[in-house]
Amino acid sequence: MAKNEKVTIYDISKKLNISAATVSRALNNNPKISLKTRELVLKTAQELNYKQNRLALALKSGKTNSIGVIVPYINRNFFSAVIYGIEKLLAPHGYNVIICQSHEDANNEANHIAALLNTQVDGIFMSVSKTTQDTSHIEKILENGTPLIFFDRKKDIPGVSSVTIDDFRGGYMATEHLIQQGARRVAHFCGDLNLEIYRNRHNGYLKALEDYDIPLDNGLIVHTNSRIEAGADALAKLWSKKKRPDAIFSSSDYAALGAIQELRKLEVEIPDEVGVVGFSNEPFTKYMELPMSSVDQTPATMGELAAQVFLEQINNDQHVLSVEKRDVLAPELIVRRSSDKKRTLIGKHPVSKG
Template sequence: MNEKTTIYDIAKALNVTAATVSRALNNNPKISAATRKLVMETAAKMNYKQNKLALALKSGKSNNVGVVVPYIDRNFFSAIIRGIEEELYPLGYHVIICQTHEQESAEIDNINALLNAQVDGILMSVSKLSTQTSHFEHVLNKNVPLVFFDRKKDVKGVSTVTIDDYQAGYNATKHLIEQGCSKIAHLSGDWALEIYKNRYKGYKQALLDNGITFNKDYVIKTKSDIKAGHKSVEKLMTLETPPDAIFSSSDYVALGAIQQLKKMGVKIPDDFCVIGFSNEPFTKFMELSMSTVDQLPVEMGKMSAKVFLEQVKESNVKIEKKVVLAPNLKIRATSTKK
C-alpha cells in the first residue's frame, strides 16, 4: 500500500469520528483509556505515522532542540552535545545537530533550517567567522530560546554558558611561574573570538602581577592544529632570548609544540614547560602526559540545557542568564619540574 494511512482511515475502520481518533492519538483526557488503547492498536496495525511537523505547527511544540557547533569531530564539542542530550533526552526532547565548519553562511543556513523545522530552542557555539548578529536576532523575534555556549556574541536577550577564560589563562601562567619559568610564550587563537582574547589577557596579567616583563615577541596567533605548534616553536627558538615555557590556547597546538621541542633536543619539563587548553583525551595518554585546562564540556552542555529548560518554563518572561563555570587546571608531566 503506497498511500499513507490517515486518521480518517482509522476512524472508518473503527466506526468513530476522525476527531475521536485525533484526540486519542494526542492523549486527550476526554477519551477513555479503552478507546485510546483500541485507536493505538488499530493505528499500529494500519502502519499509521503521525505527521510530527503538522503536530508541531498545531501545538507550537516539536520536542526538538537544535544544537549548532563549529565541528562535531572535536572531543570538546561532542562532549558538550553529550551533556545536552543527557539533560534533555529523559524529558522527551530530541537533539538535531548541525555544524558550521567556522563559516558564517553555514551558521545562517543551519539556523534557518532549524527554525523551519519548528525547533523549541537553539543551543550553539558561534563560528569563528561570524560577524553579524541579525540571524541571532531573527531567532529571538520568533520567540525561540537561544543559548550560546563556549563561544558567544553579545546579543541582548541571549543567555550564555562559558568558562572563565581569563581566569584559566591566569591560572595556567601562574602555575608556570611557580615552576620557575620566567620567559613564558603564549600561543593564542583568533582574537575575533572573545575566548582567545580573554585567555591572552589572563596570561598577560599573571606575568605583570608576578613582576615579569611582558614580551610581545612571545605571543603568536595560530590556527588550532598540530602543524601550527611546530611552526610556532621554530619561530620562538630563533629569538635572541628564547622562551622557557609555553601556555597554548589549544591542546593540538601544544602537542605540535612538544613534538618540535623534542625534535630540537629540548628536555621537557626540565628545561621547558608546556600547558595546553581543553583537556582533549589524548593529553592523558602521551609519553609525557600534558598539563592542560579542563573546560568541563559535559557540565557546560548540561548547564546549557538547564538554561534552555528554564526559558521554556518561563515562556512569558524573558530570561537572560550569564553562567560562568570555574576552569580546572590539570597539572601533569609536561609542566612539573622534578
C-alpha cells in the same frame, strides 16, 4: 505490519464508531473523557499500532520537538562532549537534535541558521565560528522568536543566554602553575582575539604575570590558530629569538602539540627546560608519550547546563525571551608531565589529576 500502513486517529474512531475528537482527547488524557472510552481507545490504539503523526502535530502546534546545534566541528572532543550533554538531557523530553558544522565559516553558519529556522526548530544552541564578525545572521534567530543559547564561544547580544567556562580563570591557573613550577619567561600562544574566549585566556595570562611580579615581554606572545602546524611555527619563531621562553601556555591543545613536537626535534627537555600547558584537555593530551598538561572545560556539564537553560526558557511565558542567563563554569587545570617538574625540582605544586 505492511509498509506505509499509517494508522491515524480516524482509523481508531471508525473502528469504535466515535469521533476523532474523542479519540484525540482520550489519547491526551483529557479529563472530560469517560474512563471506559479512554481505556477502549488506548487498547485499540495499541492493537492497531497507532503512532502519533508528529508532522500533523507540528503543523498544528508550531512546535517541531527538535532543536539545532551549530558547532565549528563535531570531531573536536570538546564539542562532541557538549553535544552529548545536550542530547542526554533533551532526549527524555522527546527532542531530536539536529547537528550542524560551520567548519569555522561564517557563511556556512548563516546557511545552517536559515535551514534550521526553516525547519522551525524549537531552539538553537551554538558556538560561533572564528570567522564570524557580523552577527546579523544570528540576530535573525531572535527576530524569528526562536530561543537561542550560546555555549563556549558567544557574541554579546542582549537577551541571549550563554553557558561558558571562566576562561580568564583558566588562563590564570595555567600561567600560575607554570610560574610555580619555576618559570620566569612564560610564552603565550594566543588565539583569535576576535573571540571572547581567547581574549579572556590572554587576560588571565597577563593577570597571573602581574600578580607574580613577572615583567611582560610582548615578544613572548605569539598569535596562532589552533592547528598543529601553527604551534610548530610559533615555537620556531620563539626559538629564533635571543631570549627564549622557559614555559608555554597555549590557548589550544593542538598548537601546544605542535610546539612539543618541535621542541623534541630540537632536543629540548620537557618540562625541565620548557614546561607546556594546553587548553581543552583533548583526549590525545593524555595519551601522548609525553602527556600534556591542559585546562579542562567540563564540556558535558556545559551541554547539560545549556539544555537546562533551554528548557527553562521555553517553559517560561512562551515569548518572554528576556530571561537571559549567563552561566560560567569553573575550568579545571590538569597537570601532566609536559609541565610537572615535581621529580626534578621546586616545592609547592597544585592540582594533579588525569
